Amino acid sequence: MFESLVKRLLQGEFICEVTDEAGFQYLQDQENLFQIEDYLQRINYRLASTQNKLAFYAAYMEIDNTARQDIRKIFQQFRLELHPVVEWLDMMMACLKQDTSLSPGDTLALSSLLQVIENNQALADRLQAFAKFKDFTSNEDSVKGRLEKLLNTLHKWGYLQLANRDTLIYQVTGKLDYFYQSLQFIQENEEIPVEQGEEEQTQENLF
Amino acid sequence: MNKTQGLARLFKALANHSELIEKAYYEGVIYKDSKNQRALNQLKQMKVLVGHGVDGYRISGRLGQFVDSALSSDRLRRLDTDLASWVDTLEQQILLYQGAWDENRINDAENYSAEIERVIFELADNLEENTSYLLMLINSRFANVRTLQEKKKQNEFYISRVELLVQAISSLRPEYLLEMVDDHPALYLLLEEQLMRLLPIYHQRLQDILDKLKTFLFELRKIEARAQLVQGFSFFLRQNPGYEMQDWTEQDNLPEQWNQIKPLQLSISANTQDYAVETELVNIVQKLRVDSDALLTKKRKQKINKVAVVDREIQVMELPLYRKWLRRYFYLLEQQQGHAVSALSFQKKYVHDIEPALWLGCVLNEWLRQQQRHTNIKMEFIQFASHAAFTGNKKVKDIVLCWRSE
Numbered sequence: 047m048f049e050s051l052v053k054r055l056l057q058g059e060f061i062c063e064v065t066d067e068a069g070f071q072y073l074q075d076q077e078n079l080f081q082i083e084d085y086l087q088r089i090n091y092r093l094a095s096t097q098n099k100l101a102f103y104a105a106y107m108e109i110d111n112t113a114r115q116d117i118r119k120i121f122q123q124f125r126l127e128l129h130p131v132v133e134w135l136d137m138m139m140a141c142l143k144q145d146t147s148l149s150p151g152d153t154l155a156l157s158s159l160l161q162v163i164e165n166n167q168a169l170a171d172r173l174q175a176f177a178k179f180k181d182f183t184s185n186e187d188s189v190k191g192r193l194e195k196l197l198n199t200l201h202k203w204g205y206l207q208l209a210n211r212d213t214l215i216y217q218v219t220g221k222l223d224y225f226y227q228s229l230q231f232i233q234e235n236e237e238i239p240v241e242q243g244e245e246e247q248t249q250e251n252l253f
Numbered sequence: 254m255n256k257t258q259g260l261a262r263l264f265k266a267l268a269n270h271s272e273l274i275e276k277a278y279y280e281g282v283i284y285k286d287s288k289n290q291r292a293l294n295q296l297k298q299m300k301v302l303v304g305h306g307v308d309g310y311r312i313s314g315r316l317g318q319f320v321d322s323a324l325s326s327d328r329l330r331r332l333d334t335d336l337a338s339w340v341d342t343l344e345q346q347i348l349l350y351q352g353a354w355d356e357n358r359i360n361d362a363e364n365y366s367a368e369i370e371r372v373i374f375e376l377a378d379n380l381e382e383n384t385s386y387l388l389m390l391i392n393s394r395f396a397n398v399r400t401l402q403e404k405k406k407q408n409e410f411y412i413s414r415v416e417l418l419v420q421a422i423s424s425l426r427p428e429y430l431l432e433m434v435d436d437h438p439a440l441y442l443l444l445e446e447q448l449m450r451l452l453p454i455y456h457q458r459l460q461d462i463l464d465k466l467k468t469f470l471f472e473l474r475k476i477e478a479r480a481q482l483v484q485g486f487s488f489f490l491r492q493n494p495g496y497e498m499q500d501w502t503e504q505d506n507l508p509e510q511w512n513q514i515k516p517l518q519l520s521i522s523a524n525t526q527d528y529a530v531e532t533e534l535v536n537i538v539q540k541l542r543v544d545s546d547a548l549l550t551k552k553r554k555q556k557i558n559k560v561a562v563v564d565r566e567i568q569v570m571e572l573p574l575y576r577k578w579l580r581r582y583f584y585l586l587e588q589q590q591g592h593a594v595s596a597l598s599f600q601k602k603y604v605h606d607i608e609p610a611l612w613l614g615c616v617l618n619e620w621l622r623q624q625q626r627h628t629n630i631k632m633e634f635i636q637f638a639s640h641a642a643f644t645g646n647k648k649v650k651d652i653v654l655c656w657r658s659e
Contacts, residue, residue: 058516091514105512116515118502124511125498129490136487139392139480140461146477168457226479228510232498233482235508240485 047072052085055093055104058120062101062150062220064207070220073102097227100150101220124228127203130179131225134200137172147226148218154206156197156214164189263299270296274312277302278320281370282309298495303378306446314375339379340424343372347433347440354437370443377447380421384458385491387414391462393484396469397476408470415462422455575612578604579619582654586630591658593633597651616652631655 051069054061063070072078073093083093086104094105106113135147138154141162148154163169173192176182181202184195197216200206205225209217233240267274270292277283282305285293293310296302305311312320350365395411398404427449434440490496501508523534572580582599596616600609607615620632635651 053519056514056517057519058514094509094512096510104514106514109507109512114502114507117507117511117513118500119515120513121500121502121511128498129496132483132487132490135483139484143464145397145474145480147480147483166457166461167453168461171454224510226482229482229486231508231510233486235501236499238486238489240482240489 048078048081048085051082055082055086055102056091058104060096060101060103060204060219060221060224062223064151064209064217064219065204070102096220096223098223100223103224126180127225128229128232130176130182131200131203131205132229133172133176134196137169140169140172148222150218150220150222152218153209154197154216154218156193156216160190160193163193263301266295266299267301274301274316277310277312278317281367282306282311284309295495298493303374311374314371314378317371317374339372339376340421343369343376344430344433346372347430350437350440351433366440369440373443373447376421376425377451380418380455381451383414383418384455384462386488387411387418388458388462389484389488391465393476393481395465396472396474398473404473411462411466415459415466418455418459422452422459425452427452575607575615578607578612579615582616583619583623583630586654586656590656593631593653593655595635595651595653613649613652616654620652620654629657631657 047069051061051066051072054066054069059065061069061073073082079093086092087107090107091104092107093102095102106117109117138148139145141159163173170189173189173196176192176196177184181199182195184191186192186195197206197214201208201216204221205219206216207219209215232238273283273289273292273296283289283293283302285308293302297304297310300313301316302310303313346365346369350362350369353359353361353365391411395407396404398407425448430444431441431449434444501511523537524530525534581603582594582596585599586594596613597609600607600612604612620630623630631654633653633655634647634649635653637648637650
């Protein structure tokens, strides 16, 4: 277990209960955790975890110029993911009619989502709008094709894991905990106005 | 980006692309091409322009309204938010347009059609904004309060907003409106594309709003804070499609969550000196497909084909007639540098075998072809006066070319 976990961490993977249940349980044991941390430290890395400890990943121990360059590349990918992932999370709440956003471990069945979206023009329109994002353009012109593309890309980005290949049931991974943490950080530090008041909406003039 | 920077960026974009904005304002629509695509996208992100059809952009309703008032335009201005009364206005304007059209009052008809266009755009913009904003509020705020007093206040607010929207959407009678403009294809298309096609989406949003209202009208609910964050962020991104997050990796103290390693590519090779794994390696090698048979097969000698030299008669292809005349026409232009020569007058004088329309087509093609090599020839269209509103068509009756003098 030690060997496979170290390899996966070095390959930049997030280890959570969904992507690697045995590995995640292994890391719950303090002794094992120390061993992994000790090994990573020898090569100037360290073990990091998301805010709610739902996923583990490898981070740099010291951030020198080379490390900063590498981090910049990872960050650029996150920038690319921000808009479509937020849109996906919001859309899933509308599809599932929930007052909670998706959490690691939640399941999404392609067939159920398809049924909801096909019967709701506004949701179908939102799904179609994903085509404006890089990595979401699809040659398929059907709702099913677009939905498959959406879930496949999120799977490729590590936010979803295919739990059942036959019934196409996906499971949300621990990487989403990392995403929420980053979203919260951006909102607080860039002062994004996410609180909308319930007063009469009076749009002011442009000038 | 703070508000001051945002404003500075907006003003800069308005100044830099004033020609595009002017065109969109006066002509109603501007189409993207390879040169203006980037600028049009930027203006759309800043909500100066909005999408119009597949490749077109129009000026946003509010900016159009501002320009109208700034230029003291005599266009009709409606500053109230009573959407339903806008629908009445739309119907009245269509009737006025039809009257002007029937009585052949071209100027009046053009003014009314411009007004109809503006009312349609404003209605579409307002319905889009109002339905999406209310749905977002319903999803992220409604019933998420502590006291019944607050709940009561909320109910009143939401019900009044929904009523306004329902009135506006119900007063839009698609069949009736489309029937009114049945004889005016440009108006028909505009109504269909900008308003009617979007009605099912507005209907659906209203239905979703109603479902939530029904469920939580007398109940309190607890909306997860994280869900509010996602909904609020999503709405912010829809309102600000050009938003780009700051580059946090430039900070001296890198925020913890961005510290993540670059994935390493791991690969291994077999140690052939290690006798302990010899048997396993042999087994692996034996399983590999060997294509040596194919490699060892003797290659067949290729036959050499004899090649005989055959004298072929050289055929001289005669230039088509139209090319001969084009050559003469462009030669004349070059000879008479600085003098404009009408393509049609040339045709009338020399080219009797080619129809005028066909000849103009040939001249235009040749001019375009020559443009790729040099830009010495200036071209000017002579158009027929335009009568039909909104067709966007230009009818050319002559082309005048002039070889620029050096």
